[in-house]
Ligand SMILES: Nc1ncnc2c1ncn2[C@@H]1O[C@H](COP(=O)(O)OP(=O)(O)O)[C@@H](O)[C@H]1O
């Protein structure tokens with residue numbers, strides 16, 4: 001595992017040589033870091049304190065990735081507004097179960113881990129179901145220190161990423177899910193990070209999730225990032241997923257934050273031999289939002305499916321950066337993202353699939369499709385492939401277009417008015433992704449949820 | 464078939480219809496009356512404007528009527544939205560049916576039928592009755608129910624698309640069916656099934672306008688009237704025997720004799 005992590009780091013270093021970014025608020029974060037480490041509750045084992053210090057130091061060195069040159073990963077998303085803004089650490093928030101159920105999927109039969117303003121809520125969280133250890137990371141550090149230590153920070157490398165470094169610096173509460181080998185937990189897991197009414201000034205949280213799935217096990221996990229408020233705040237989330245040999249992880253990510261907020265979500269997955277990871281995201285836009293996924297196929301025979309649906313409107317900006325490293329032979333990957341854009345919104349898809357020299361017999365498909373509903377909306381779609389092996393099957397593609405007029409006429413010629421036809425087409429477009437979400441009950445929820453959003457995503461027929 | 468003593472009711476009256484696509488004039492003065500109970504065939508070489516005629520009657524927005532009138536059941540058709548025409552009983556079976564990925568056939572056709580029903584002041588059909596109708600019509604057009612579980616026309620072969628159009632027509636039961644090259648891309652078996660479906664629609668209260676390049680389909684669906692469309696004009700009209708004449712002499716000859724006569 002250590003070797004794998006080292007390799008992962010090598011890959012990240014090779015992919016991106018970080019350049020110095022915006023350091024204007026580094027002092028503010030350093031001050032918050034001092035207060036945070038002085039807080040006795042944040043203490044933890046010495047290796048963790050060391051890891052946090054490394055995170056802070058690396059963040060201070062890097063600054064936020066705003067550079068104009070040599071900053072390929074952030075080419076289409078300018079994070080300067082995040083870099084320049086001041087954020088206070090989020091205060092303790094209050095939340096009722098009733099309010100929570102209105103904001104997100106909710107099933108009390110599931111194992112629920114709820115975090116309010118970044119802090120674990122014991123009252124809103126449930127007892128863990130059979131076959132899984134699910135707890136606040138801060139508690140797991142006490143009860144499962146060795147297990148946590150052998151995985152935490154191993155897949156989300158702080159070396160090359162300022163957001164991961166910053167998240168690591170403030171590591172305390174978070175979700176820890178561990179499934180022992182050859183086990184299937186009786187219920188799916190739901191990890192919820194909710195932001196409630198904050199102070200007058202914008203606040204920041206650093207949600208952290210670690211999912212460790214043993215060899216031959218199968219787990220279903222939903223992550224939700226939601227809010228009660230229409231405020232400006234900053235969610236700086238990191239999720240690490242370790243998929244053991246022949247293990248299956250069905251993962252969904254639901255991100256519906258305030259349109260005025262900033263959300264940077266880093267998901268880093270490491271896959272063992274013959275493992276299967278299916279991760280399907282749903283995101284709405286915010287002031288600046290980024291769904292940044294990196295799967296590392298580092299053992300033969302593994303498969304990963306990284307799909308996503310995004311719906312943006314108003315002035316929102318959403319960036320999906322979906323990356324896969326094919327390191328070993330006989331691995332399969334699928335990336336299928338679809339966006340529905342209205343208003344003046346902007347969506348970015350940048351995907352990068354790297355097929356390393358040894359990764360013969362790689363089978364990789366990467367595709368992004370956008371449905372543009374208004375003249376002011378804009379999609380930048382940049383799928384890319386880097387192939388260093390010679391015996392591979394790879395393909396990528398991107399499209400952006402409006403509703404096709406021939407299609408619309410066909411439907412009208414059957415008696416459907418423009419509005420009915422439009423919403424049927426938009427829904428069909430969305431359903432193609434929703435149908436791939438690997439958790440059935442959540443899939444139903446998502447179908448209803450997107451249907452409720454449709455009035456904001458109306459098709460207006462051109463004259 | 465209409466007989467001499469039967470009173471004819473015009474369903475559609477086309478007068479001096481001129482149609483442009485952009486700046487280009489495609490139809491250059493069409494006159495045609497379709498009475499209820501009649502089957503008309505429009506024949507003509509490729510590019511003569513057959514599809515344009517069928518599509519303009521169904522209300523395709525890109526086509527502009529620059530001159531002329533069309534009355535449907537005595538009402539001005541040209542100002543009617545395409546969806547209203549459909550609900551009023553006009554059905555265009557497309558030459559190239561469109562694929563609707565992610566839209567299930569069942570849902571699409573039920574929505575279409577409900578649009579017709581509510582337009583006429585009725586209620587949406589309950590699911591059970593619709594399922595019964597759906598099953599029955601699938602049998603009628605001999606379409607594989609498994610195929611109909613897929614999205615509308617998605618990945619269908621040319622022949623499957625045409626059959627799916629016939630299924631939609633059978634469910635929607637229009638007053639005026641406009642069939643645009645419904646025979647193209649079909650093998651003989653499929654052709655026979657489609658013809659059978661169309662022939663079953665021949666009722667005193669139904670009319671059909673068939674658009675075809677070849678005479679072949681007319682062996683199976685025998686029209687009451689045949690019109691030859693060349694370069695945006697009907698150059699000759701006649702009975703079913705005109706189709707055979709075209710087959711033996713070709714469009715060029717007909718055009719020449721029509722010009723002389
Ligand atoms: N969308 C279009 N834009 C421009 N010209 C068109 C368009 N559709 C058809 N045409 C032209 O109109 C003429 C008639 O076409 P069409 O009605 O499809 O003929 P047919 O069905 O008899 O083969 C042809 O010359 C064709 O090129």
Ligand SMILES: [Mg+2]
Nearest residue numbers: 513514558644
């Ligand atoms: Mg044609």
